[in-house]
């Protein structure tokens with residue numbers, strides 16, 4: 001059985017517009033005007049058990065709306081959808097036992113009660129029992145290092161602490177499929193690292209299928225073998241990350257500060273034959289590396305000739321890539 | 334069984350939270366009891382000026398009023414849906430509820446219940462007790478059972494109506510002020526219905542049947558000759574309204590638009 005199978009999955013929202021003034025309000029009563037937004041526009045998506053898939057796209061592309069349909073929160077406007085073999089919205093109560101959900105922007109735990117009480121309630125809700133549950137919980141607590149604040153209410157936790165508790169809560173019932181909507185938003189690098197490592201481990205150990213949305217390309221790099229990119233409700237790319245990067249990414253950017261001014265033709269001259277685009281002038285330059293050119297390729301040519309004061313390597317972010325795709329159009333995706 | 338257990342666990346959780354702020358809890362409980370005591374005095378004082386109301390003796394009116402407080406307190410304790418729109422729709426807690434394996438309305442009820450509102454029932458019993466003492470009523474052996482059925486029916490009517498109103502938030506994101514209006518209309522069920530004009534009587538019986546919450550069953554309990562058919566309909570009307578409310582809720586969940594926009 002496939003983890004996710006969607007055909008022509010569509011979600012439309014009616015957005016009501018109110019007319020101004022008293023007579024407007026009165027007319028609104030009987031005949032409200034609305035505009036239809038197609039947040040998700042007939043997407044096809046198939047995900048096999050055990051995959052880790054990154055779901056990316058600009059703000060407003062429709063990622064969260066898709067996740068909400070896949071988790072049974074929203075009823076699709078159109079299309080066919082099976083997740084873990086269920087119709088998520090129609091068979092919601094049965095279905096949600098087979099999935100775990102984490103929303104980075106919103107807590108899935110009860111705000112006022114201690115984390116461990118939240119876990120206890122979840123245990124009852126999911127009808128978990130006995131020894132197996134205890135062991136699994138102990139394991140989660142240990143790996144996520146949440147032991148020290150199990151007695152605190154969620155509202156008193158820092159974002160990073162909360163996120164780790166959310167992960168544990170989402171996995172208590174050992175779901176086959178885990179949805180994460182921006183799980184790393186606002187977290188510092190160390191916590192991000194920690195969470196990525198954990199997700200990888202869960203995937204390897206239990207074969208849990210994972211679908212996550214993120215704005216941080218390094219999340220995707222660390223985790224996902226496959227990326228699905230959404231633009232205005234349409235899937236414009238579905239494949240591995242490497243191909244996306246070579247096809248769309250600016251590649252890396254090498255930012256240089258030189259000891260003394262060097263005209264740009266000198267740099268072009270030195271790196272002839274490599275796929276590098278130079279920008280800048282005087283002592284400040286940015287090199288955009290494309291098509292497999294590495295930082296060391298460039299430096300080994302430059303260093304003998306020019307004195308480098310400082311250098312910085314920058315990754316293209318998902319935002320950069322997405323923005324570039326918008327700029328150049330989705331046509332050749 | 335699952336639902337009963339779940340209720341129990343949420344209830345324990347509720348107690349724990351309240352106990353964590355023990356002094357708050359005690360203060361609140363004391364406030365509630367004080368409020369109920371003032372309420373009791375207030376009722377007796379207000380009604381002591383009336384001797385008779387459209388053929389009802391003062392004691393009868395007081396009994397009906399006291400009876401009403403019982404189903405009403407059950408309703409207030411377990412259907413505390415006042416800030417549903419704010420908390421579950423605008424703040425988006427309904428998203429969380431919908432990712433959990435239990436009926437969404439049941440979860441919301443468990444999360445928002447305020448069992449301390451049951452103190453209202455105590456006041457109700459005291460008011461009824463006082464009225465009965467003054468009156469000489471013949472109760473029969475089956476009256477306690479009828480009483481339970483009537484109270485359940487009355488609470489179900491209230492619940493059904495409020496669930497229905499609450500469900501409006503699922504269809505439309507605009508705020509409505511119907512709930513406070515309905516709250517006031519509900520108060521009409523506390524008094525003998527024939528003090529109102531014909532239209533209001535019909536409305537309170539067939540449209541928004543608050544008369545079944547207090548008046549019909551209470552007056553029947555006092556005198557088996559009166560309003561028997563209506564009183565015995567109470568559990569049925571309750572079941573119908575509760576089912577209607579839940580059906581509208583379930584439909585509404587299909588229209589739910591999700592948090593955060």
Ligand SMILES: Nc1ncnc2c1ncn2[C@@H]1O[C@H](COP(=O)(O)OP(=O)(O)O)[C@@H](O)[C@H]1O
Nearest residue numbers: 013039058059060061062063064065590591594
């Ligand atoms: N409840 C809603 N009502 C109206 N429009 C909505 C609603 N939810 C989402 N949208 C619209 O749908 C589009 C996609 O939103 P969303 O799925 O949140 O995007 P993303 O998660 O990719 O940023 C946006 O244009 C957003 O305004």
Ligand SMILES: [Mg+2]
Nearest residue numbers: 063064065181
């Ligand atoms: Mg989003």
